[in-house]
Amino acid sequence: MKAVLCRLVTGFGSAMLDLGGEVLTRAGTAGSDVFVAEYTSAGTLVWSERYGAMTNDNAEGVSLGPNEVVVTGSKTGAGQSSDLLILGLP
Numbered sequence: 001m002k003a004v005l006c007r008l009v010t011g012f013g014s015a016m017l018d019l020g021g022e023v024l025t026r027a028g029t030a031g032s033d034v035f036v037a038e039y040t041s042a043g044t045l046v047w048s049e050r051y052g053a054m055t056n057d058n059a060e061g062v063s064l065g066p067n068e069v070v071v072t073g074s075k076t077g078a079g080q081s082s083d084l085l086i087l088g089l090p
Contacts, residue, residue, distance in 0.1 A: 057085060059085075070089075073085040
């Protein structure tokens with residue numbers, strides 16, 4: 001029987017984030033990045049990754065399919081309007 005997997009998606013503004021594995025470091029010196037982490041049903045980290053640039057990158061939604069994860073959100077820079085952020089992950 002395959003373990004049920006859970007995925008957690010959010011944005012963060014701290015310089016470093018430890019989700020139970022390798023410490024994820026923010027891309028820029030300010031703002032936020034998106035992170036995606038996958039855990040087993042027992043709460044053990046399977047993998048984690050940071051996505052972002054020198055702008056504010058925020059996760060605002062997630063859709064779980066049978067073979068992929070789609071993350072939606074926004075990107076904003078200093079004095080700029082928001083852009084749509086879409087990540088398709090296997």
